[in-house]
């Protein structure tokens with residue numbers, strides 16, 4: 001595979017092939033991140049497209065000071081914040097029933113079970129999703145950026161615009177809480 | 188005694204952010220601290236389960252997305268928000284303001300409507316300029332800066348058309 005630097009150079013030159021490679025490479029991590037953030041498959045799919053619209057639009061001004069991945073997940077994170085804000089405004093005005101409070105599996109499950117469903121079993125998946133959903137918002141953001149983005153805490157602090165110590169303490173609380181929620185699973 | 192600081196060190200160890208010497212020291216101390224071992228085990232377990240809960244993307248998502256984005260932006264999408272386009276927008280805005288302030292029509296103030304329209308556009312352009320410099324200062328998402336920039340460029344061109 002191309003080195004990140006080379007991929008970045010080709011992207012900046014507007015190489016469509018490089019863009020396709022990028023989208024393919026980050027398909028699962030970005031999509032998973034968005035699914036757990038937005039808790040709805042259709043919303044995650046739309047957001048996925050929007051992330052890459054922003055990436056392609058912004059690549060010209062992107063200065064590779066850090067990892068490309070950190071930049072991608074920062075875009076995905078900020079987009080998810082925008083969407084969450086919009087959703088809460090909509091909720092306030094409509095008070096509509098939506099995905100809130102329902103397990104992700106109900107809203108994320110497609111008509112056909114993906115291979116990963118069989119791998120870990122529906123019950124385990126529901127437990128994990130519920131555990132993640134139970135985290136307070138900011139703890140969940142840190143945890144998802146760390147686990148699906150594989151971002152370092154320094155990168156997470158930058159993406160979330162908070163001190164490193166804050167990113168660490170959010171993760172600390174998240175892990176402690178998940179320890180209880182995931183008790184008995186996959187010992 | 189195990190503490191929050193120990194937890195943080197476990198987190199940085201797990202994410203590979205400890206310097207090599209700190210890493211070695213941490214590993215040496217790990218055996219002595221029950222709390223660290225427990226926290227690290229919880230962290231690894233949460234991490235493993237989260238990986239298992241990754242959501243399989245719908246078939247062809249990457250292909251559909253890249254085709255859609257490329258079609259929207261054009262295959263030869265030039266890198267945006269280049270210094271050149273920023274320069275254009277700023278030059279237009281500056282020119283427009285200069286022409287308005289020092290231009291010949293200013294002296295006569297022929298039409299109130301005309302000046303009101305221009306003033307409104309000038310004020311709008313100025314607001315856009317302010318928004319843009321604020322976004323640049325706070326390191327906003329380049330995509331947003333790009334969209335601000337296009338708005339600014341559009342206003343500047345409109346002003347230019349009215350003035351020149």
Ligand SMILES: [Zn+2]
Nearest residue numbers: 189193220223
């Ligand atoms: Zn300890």
